[in-house]
Amino acid sequence: MARKVSPDWAAQALAEAGYNDSGFLRDILLSEFEHKSPAAVRQEAKVRSEAIFSSYDTLHEIMIRHEATIRKRWGKKIRPQRLKILLNAWPGMPVMHRPDFDAIRKCSARGQYLKADPQYRSEFIWPYINQEDLVQPKTLLLLLNARGRHPPFEFSGTDGAAMHLGHVTKAIIPIFLSKHVMIIDGATNATDYGRLISWEDHPHAFVWMMTRKQYLPGEGLLVLEAQERLLKFLVDCCKQILHDVPEDTLTTDAFPVQPEPAIHVEGESSGLGSLALLAAEAPYRVPTHLDLGRIVSLLGARESAAEDHLWALREDPSYFAEQLEDAKEHRSEMLKDINGDIHPTLRPGHETTFWARLIGQVVASAYAQLEAFSELRRQAKNLQELQQKHRSNIDPTKDLPQEYRLAILKFRHYADKLAQGHLAVLRDEVPASPPLRSRYVRCQPWNSTSSEMDIRLRRIVKGSTVELETNWLLSTLMVDGFSLFLISMPLILDELERLLQAEKSASDLLSARVAGTIGDLSILSQCINQIDLYLPWARTFEHVTLDQQNSIDKDYTETFAPWQEISAALQADDLQEVATLANPLRKKFFYPVEKRRTKENVETLRLAERNLDDVWDRLDRLMHAKCGKMDRTAARQLLSQPRILQRTPPWTAKAPVATKQQEQKLDDLDTLYRPLSTLYFGLHPQESKDAQDIQRTKQKTRGVPQQAQPPTSPSSPLDTELANTEPQPAPITVDSKSFKVFRTLFFNPESTSTPGEIAWADFLHAMTSTGLFSADKLYGSVWQFERSDGLGLGRIQFHEPHPRGKIPFTIARRYGRRLNRAFGWSGETFRVRRRG
Template identity: 25%
Template sequence: MKDSREFYNHVSTREAIIDFEEELTDDLTIQEAQALAATHSKTIFEVRLLLKMVLDHHEDTIRKRWAKKASTKRREVLKAVCDDLPADHCWNIYAATMLLGLPVAEKEYLYGYLWPHLNVEDLIKGDNLPLLLNTRGRTPVCAFVYEDMSSWYAAFEKPLVKIPNHLDGYMILHNQLSLEFYGKVVPIDREKDGPENPQFVLADVLRKTGKYVHIGFGLAVLHVQEFTYRMLLAFCYQILPEMDDKTLIKGSPEGNIVNAEPPQIKPKIPSGEWPSLSAKLALAPYTGQEGANFDIAESLIQAECSKCEDFIWFLREDPEFFDMVIRTRYNTRQQTSHTNVTEIRQSWASILWSVVHDAYFIFVWWDCALKQFRKARAMRQEVADDMAKNPNCLPTDYETELRVVLMGMDNIKIFHLAGLSELCRNDASLRKVFNFHDMSKNPFMVKREYLHNKFANVLEALISPSTCKMFGIEATVHELDRLFLKDSGKNCMTPELQEHLGQLALSSEVTRQVFLHQPRLHRNNMPKDCRSISKKDSIRRVSRMCRQTLLLTNTPPNSELVILCSTGMPDKDRFLYPVDQPRTPEITKAMITAEQNLDGFWQTADKLFLNLSKQLEAMEGKPPAEHKPEKCAAAAAAGGGLHTLLKEHLKKPRELRRTAEDGSVAVSAFAALTLDGRRRRRKRFPPASGTEEPWRVPPRALRVVRALFYEPHPHEAAPDVMWKDFVFLMASMGFSVLRLGGGAWLFSARKEKVAREMLFQEPWEAEKEKMSPLVLREIVRRLEYHLGWRKEYFAAKK
């Protein structure tokens, strides 16, 4: 073991980069690779052992001293540890887009690529550095293989870092706790017969279990890990300068007493804020990767599926909401002004059909994803004993189901990426940022004057297929979420863009949970020929599950679309819905007229959808639905078409609000019919006490309740509430709050073994402005249906 004070008290990124480039050359032999791997592995284990000894005796002291230092003093300590450490947070995606088509003249980008979590800006924040010390010093080295590999993967893809790929063999890193096997190189001699060569057998086992790393990749991981551990040990020497080596490593002279490990640091949430998924992921390099939580993943899918269902019902129920959605879509997609009446009607018809298509399309996808995820969880319980006996081998059937889940998530991401692409092409504010004239080089080339706009560059990286493949959608979504509060992002952000980003953040978190559960499924870890199911077969499986989406892929003929336009085009106040005004005979009549117009549009859309269904069944050689008595009865009861799909797919009832002649709210006979002939009412949540007492909430929460359940009166206005007030109400009712990327919020609660999860999309700029009556109406109808809330259930705290 080298002398600690002379070798480990200082590190340099430039020297580390030079050593890295000198070692990994194109003429590297297999024997030299074995020697390098053995040297780096030995150094890593030695430094980690020294670091653990220091933490066993002085971790609490290090935490206290670091907490007392101001940011300027922290910068001085880090400068003494590594004077050329990157100063700013490494914008991985931003740095990559800055290099697209530009000459690479400086090597500064390379420092951030190899260890992006080691930079002054991030390390001086909060308890990031003590967290990094704790996880690296007290956790086996092999636990950070995936983290360190992904840290420089972008540099390899560019390529800024050259990895020798001519070496024929593998390196063992995963789940290796001893120096004997960690970093062991397994060469393959192809001159010998494969089945007779034991190295081939070992290599084949490593491939199938997903525990191999290519020699070049493995050497890069070892290099990154050595630099990280040396830097952390050098930091300990700088923060404890008065101690000699004996005291630092072996404790006080009075005795070699090992102190208990300090309690885990809980990252503090700033006052007035709520836990953020992006903030948790930003701490991942310092706190280590948490274990998989399939409950969170299933809750997210279930909440999103419920949100998509509520969106469709609200489109069917509220004329003002329907009018707002189609007008927003028209303003976003309309590029030229049509003068011909026929062209105008065709344009509106296309918009109307796209609204119907997108709403049902994404709903069916999420519902099928929920069923597939539950199927995989059920199979996981069946194979739990086999996985416990052989943790290195994943059952083929279980792996297949997980890959189908991932493929379903990928299709959802592709759908929303296409929506982002369309927005960037057609939206006026986003079209100023992107240049779409030269489509040969890069279809999303950022204009030169916007190269220094981080938001524009990150958005370009999210949409670009090559960059998306390099980093994965997960990283780009959360990098974008970091920019939401930046001034550069506010100029480009739109509600539609935020909606797509929220969906991407949600599907990305589900994907991340699956990868945390089984890292071998990661795209960089498992070779294609060792996967249990190919990509083509996965797509075929998912398509069979989502057969209903085939009915929406073919656009109806223009003649039928024009008929759809005649009932849904928002002209002449067709959908004027003054629900927030006091009830007068004129207001009541206007509301009834708007609701009748909306019902007329959906009846036309249902018939159109039913005709497409008959055509598809005829093409598949199956009798149309009208020849099946049971389907014919269900179609007649529910109105046919899309309405039938919605109710048959969910197998549960739903009621539409409709205005009666006296101004009261009633339920139409058409909408009240259910498949089983009965109505159901949601129970109160949280469950009510035996005495049926109201829920006591703070005055701020009660003000939100009054705004949600506001009934218009001539001399009374609804209270003004903002989004943060609604979040406060949900927290007051016992819901845990998690802010996802893209303005998506997950509220979950468990009371008396009854769970509820609800997903809401925060209105754009709602934190500064009061929420509109339309947004409040959408929220309250979801709360009424899913939680059974009523205004009379709430009262102020005594």
């Protein structure tokens, strides 16, 4: 159920944190530009260009001869020694990471403008030049390697983009010169680099300016200024590190050219990587090309997770109940009003309306996630194919092929639209989340049962610096206005993730559900950022999109029309009966799967499964009646596949088995199966009860399994799936610590041991110790595990438990089922590595 929540509470949160949201934005577009003559611009550009190429040539010669020595010496220096070198080369270097953000916070808190303030100009031109980052062992080395081995024009786009905050806050004001354009992209020598061209002197000059293929004179001068000082700084650092080498021989053949040393990638040896780390290192590396493989991987894993989520909602009663309870705790109805009263729908006699809304939200969200990430993954895969198709025609000096360019613009539009949807979810759920709920209040009449609410801060609360910082970043993300547009979502997410990783008190302010939404936003943000940094073409996308906007909007509407039908089918008024069945407070989904099988336990499991099946039978009928077969949807494709739900068979007394291995096999066989959705196996909805009898069982007699009963309908797709037994994966040998983790993930309920929690660090170790996966930390709580053995494709995402960092057994069991579906793993897949 879509809800409208006023963003005023977020603006108040900015004020609470001490940030005047309008202070540095007021009259932002009314700044006066300094004017310069063409002759003055040409002279300045000439001087700066010559200095740039002089420093670049020196740096290049140093790096091809001494890079290995520089790396070795820098690695041996302690922090004070590194800091001394940095400050000698750049006096007054800002102390903290992202000094431009720090300047915004300081000035905004004082209600001051940043407009053309010389005090902070340096911070906004070179936000990546700061002590906190460069004093690290690796950062300066990355910067030296990138700038010393690649010509300046390759960095012009990123150097200009680095000043984004300075431009939008008017802390940096470029000079103004009309009817001219500056050539930077593609120029490889000092004569052409920064060359000023009048519109009258070249037939394409005006087009280059309008499409942003080249630079406005003021923007170009700022790029030249940034590169001139940066390259001089790097040369000075090299000379200090190589202080014992005479300067007159530093770049001569007295030292022969050496092979480029390999760059160590963080997490390479351990199999653990971090999206936040990649984002932090990006300003110091060579700008990457459009990494569509990375995008396809992220979206493919998220699509798989969406499928598993919808599957688990249908299969696992306890998961279904937990998802409802978690969504309930983030509904705005949980907030008390200005008089301290609860929402009318939570009062006795009105709960059905609330639960109908809640069930509609949970189910609609599950379908929406699947549709969104499936479509984005499909488009990214198509982009990958088009990139390969047109690879011979992709040239930085030419326009992109039209087919390829249109696909990029379409993908960018879809990702942005879906990101806006996730931001709306944050606006709805953050105020009601348990860690922050006490700080917000509903401004609503006491008798209003509407789901549209005005949410505001209860009071101004002064917190710690970390809390204020977290609040400001969250609020900036969620204010649907100018602040987020100017600062940009990728920058805010980068800063938020950095803070959450560094400060536990910041992480404690986010519930697991909110952290998961931020994780989804990070994936979408990565998609958007990849396109925006696809230089030099990304500079032209805004102009080109204007001509294609109507067709792209129409395509988006048509693509997600089936999803709109699904959403409309799940309105609260039509879910009253389902709400009565699905209210988990009545303990209908109690599911003690971790307990040893007894007659009473088995009956409890079967009752919970029947209750869940009844709920989904009614939901399926409702959606089928209103949406038909949901053709052209990812949900239709998933539900029509011969994938099967596991169901507990009736209780039968068991004779003792001969061995634990036989016992494990019997437990695997003793399971009932039914279709994921009866509506998409050619079965009439009324046959859903009979469909529960579709099963694959083997009777147990004296511990020896007998032949399975013949299928009741050999021609059905379900029986085709059952008849085709997938080959078992090769055994995987792991250490005893990892084996204990996998034994819990694939727990045998007939075992005498009691399952316990799994530490998240142990789970990471177990997955990477198989030698099959690398682990990548995304934003929020999301981790991605991707095949790294080269023997096959596969990836899967899991959420790091929050805030305790422990995986309870019930969740570990779900992890095991997902790994079984994705890779065919079971308890028998793993063996303990023998010592010695």
